Amino acid sequence: MPIYGYARVSTDDQELYLQIDDLKEAGCDEANIFSEKVSGVRADRPALDACISKLKKGDTLLVWRLDRLGRSMPHLVTLIEELRECGVGFRSICDGVIDTTTASGELVFNIFSSLAQFERRLTQERTRAGLKAARARGKTGGRKPITADDLRVKMAKRLYEDKGLEIKAICKQMQISRSTLYRLVNIKERQLCS
16 A cells, blocks of 8 residues: 655755655655645645545555644644544654554554543643633633724614615625624613612
């Protein structure tokens, strides 16, 4: 079955030679190597997308190191899991034990997968704890509520009550949806206690 390789460096100053040579030495045909010079944090990586689109059941994706493929551990685990679901194997040259085409490599990957899920849950727990602590100090998240003196509210009410324009035209002019228009029109003036 074919082996496809993916090589990436982060900046134009870096070279791909080392990765490409090692991919070829590991059995990857040069015609099946996809490479690019793009930061790992970027979501859009055309060469990686092209490589993945070529992969079929029984193929193997080969990378020089894990950090060449994934933006983060959760992203890496998700990507490898998607490959596995499609019947595509995965190997990393420098991270020798990462080889989902073998039983021991699959075990190691499953451990990584569990660690990534643990990391996601810790992040969720820290976020919830931070929000709870902020609320306890009287801080709330989200947008500030729109009041009746907001310029958009006044403009929406004026255009709506004028009856000179259709609802569709008002929405187009203000660049808002119909539901937003009705929400703005229905904002009441704040009543002061007497």
